[in-house]
Amino acid sequence: MGIELILVAAVFIAASNLCMRRSIDGGGTTKAYLVVQLFLVFLVAILIGPVRSGDYHWSPSMASFGFTGGLILVFLLAALGRALETGPPGLTFAALNASTVMPTVLMVAFFGGSFGYFYTWSHGIGSLLVILGLFWATRSAKQNQKESNWVTYITIAFCLHVLFLVFLNWRALFINFPKNPDLFLDFDYQDATSPWFMPMVFLAAFLVQLTIYLIKEKRALKSQEVFYGIVGGITNGVGTFFMIRATEVSTSLEHAVLYPIFAVTVIILCNLWGQWLYKEKISWKANALCVGGLIVGTLNWAALNM
Secondary structure, eight states: HHHHHHHHHHHHHHHHHHHHHHHHHHOOOOHHHHHHHHHOOOOOHHHIIIHTTEEEEEEOHHHHHHHHHHHOOOHHHHHHHHHHHHHHHHHHHHHGGGGHHHHHHHHHHHTTTGGGGGOOHHHHHHHHHHHHHHHHHHHHHHHHOOOOOHHHHHHHHHHHHHHHHHHHHHHHHHHHSSOOOGGOOOOHHHTTTTHHHHHHHHHHHHHHHHHHHHHHHHHHHOHHHHHHHHHHHHHHHHHHHHHHHHHHHHOHHHHHHHHHHHHHHHHHHHHHHHHHHHOOOOOHHHHHHHHHHHEEEHHHHHHHHH
């Protein structure tokens, strides 16, 4: 179930990525776009969280935990926005999603097999092929990229994306292993399953982004920023919901390949619209290597579940 949900999440996130780029094309800025997007994602998170479940129980500790995640998210999006403004969109999202092979490695290092995080030989080889494919896909474009600022922004976004995904996985462990002292924080099951976790993540990100926008730009929003922000917010909110659900319901054997599957799917979809709309040069052989890595990475998982 986790793999199916992460594929659905990838489709929605790829659509949200396109909305961000289209807003910039219309003369907007990422600061303004993100104000609208994050507010809409906050509303979507309430609708598909507390409203959908009918569960409104409030956990101050988990709300604070979610607020902390929102601070990571807003700076991640700010760096991503600046990278989009200074570099090619398809390459930007490819480089960003290369980071999704890292959370599992860190979760194995911090928590290990006792919490369901471990690598088999096929996971390791598959992840290596994914990394090689991602760097192959970006190599030729990087050689032609003259904007040194783009490298800085995408590197920051890369690191913050890893941190944010680890944060989401960490929260999922509180659901599966409540009141476990080895998780560094002490949440019981009721706190960990609070439906206000994701709304608080996006509320924090929205408030910080709104403050930045009011200080830096001091102007009314443009129509395309509002339109694409609304569409991007809805698609991003739904995509993030499915991504969170994937981490919550995935088996221990799915953990290792969950984010690589998400990364490659988003990359392929973003490459498709990058080639179609922006005439970017796409290395489909490199993409095929990524897909091959996913196949190898899931062989052991499939065999053990037969």
